Amino acid sequence: MHSPSSNPLAHLAEELAELQRQGLHRRPLEPRSPSDRSFCSNDYLGLAGNPSPPAPSGTGSSRLVAGERDEHQRLERALAEWLGMESALLFTSGYAANVGAVGALARPGDLLVSDALNHASLIDGARLSRARVAVTPHLDLGAIDRELANRTERRALVVVESYYSMDADSPDLAALRAICDARGAALYVDDAHAIGVLGPSGRGLCAAAGIQPDILVGTLGKSLGSQGAFVTGRAVLRDWLWNRARTFVFSTGLAPTAAAAALKNLELIVRDPSLGHRVLFLTERLRTGLSGVLADLGRSDLRLLGFGHIVPLVVGEAQAAVTLAEHLKEDGIHVQAIRPPTVAPGTSRLRWTLSASHSDEDIDAAVASFRRALLDLARNA
Structure with missing residues (x-):
């Protein structure tokens, strides 16, 4: 028999107290004082404070229904051209982009190879995909190669970040591309923290390595000084994600004002790297x-x-x-x-x-x- 309780969430207070004891409890912060010097923002190029161009504040629905706007299409074309890809698709956040893309690309019966220090969004996308997930030691290309060589699955997806923001390190992307090609695996690279700063003209570490991943993810909320994210690759990738990425299909389209701001800042970066x-x-x-x-x-x-x-x-x-x-x-x-x-x-x-x-x-x-x-x-x- 379950005993009645006047507060079925009482256990949360106990667990929060334990977090406090361990020094792991997080509280909302006060707005930053103008006199403070911040060294913890991802606004790498200092563009987030720029005023947004005039644009609608919202879309009112998913882009599959009635939320498609010119601002989306202009930004997607510009991002794809800048990064040398066929196409791009906007998402409402980097988390949504990775959860949606990984979850749509891998499925039961596939192998997904994931670096041990991948971002939570990549981990959650891998879990939702229901593919078999092999977690490899951080930056261990030999372990990735072994997982691919010994797999029984026909399809495999290797998922890494180009620049790991908690350790400020990077895999050997050229060697990783060669491994994936030799083993018949697709390469998924989250280039979010590199794009805008690292690589030729700020085009990221994949561009610096001279390789093109099958799936390249970037964000609008870091160097591009806005909000949202994007996935780039072949046109067939965009078509698939438009139809099967649940975080895209079932989300209200990215605010046009965010897309317009990102495009304005991208044009500035292209002009002045x-x-x-x-x-x-x-x-x-x-x-x-x-x-x-x-x-x-x-x-x-x-x-x-x-x-x-x-x-x-x-x-x-x-x-x-x-x-x-x-x-x-x-x-x-x-x-x-x-x-x-x-x-x-x-x-x-x-x-x-x-x-x-x-x-x-x-x-x-x-x-x-x-x-x-x-x-x-x-x-x-």
Whole structure:
């Protein structure tokens, strides 16, 4: 017999208390003060603050019904042309793009090979596909090749990110393309964090490697300074996703104002790719400064990872990362502590992200604040 309860959700309070005890509880943040220097936004090119062009605020329905707009088609054509693909399809978010595309492309009886550090949207898409999923160690191309070589399934899909935002690292995309070609597998690459900054004219790491994946995913909410996402590839891919990607079919079409803003910013990037160069220059200044502080203070327990415009600093335990982030916030430097389940236990970190809108003075202030925070925490330990 089930005992009656006046609050059937009482267990949630208990579980939230446990998250609090583990230093993993997340609360809504206050709107950022204009005086704060933010180093945790994905607005890599500093375009998110641009005013949107005049466009309708919504579509009123799925694009399959009555939600198709000129703004969608213009942006899709521009993205496909810029990235050298036949076609593109817009989604309402990066999460929706990956869940919808992976779930539509893989199915029972297929093999889906997934890197161990793939984004939650790719993991959820893989689960919903009901394909057999083989999770391979991070960046281990040998493991991917073995899974493909030993499979019994006729169809296989290899799913990776081009630039892993929590570690700032990348697979060997050229070698991965060769493996997929040799094993008869399709290659799916989420290039979301690279497009706009990395690669020739900011066209991402697939372009930098000189390869074309079968499915290329990007976002409008990072370097393009808007909201939404897109999947590019052959025309047949777009046709399939239009019909079978559930997060597209059963969602109201992307707001035309978001599509128009993304197109305006894309045109700016095409005209002036120096914005990406500026981000990488600032990143090198930050990495050099943070490395110098760690060396000066003998903090070999803290590790900087990766390359490019994301600078992960591994701190260790979740509460230590939160405490360091709080000290920086008190000094007007906003950098987010990243904790489990986003990263593995014991590897909580500060994830510094750079933007073309940062100044040299912003970088120097962040480095000085980082030094003060470490010294203050050491004195109070």
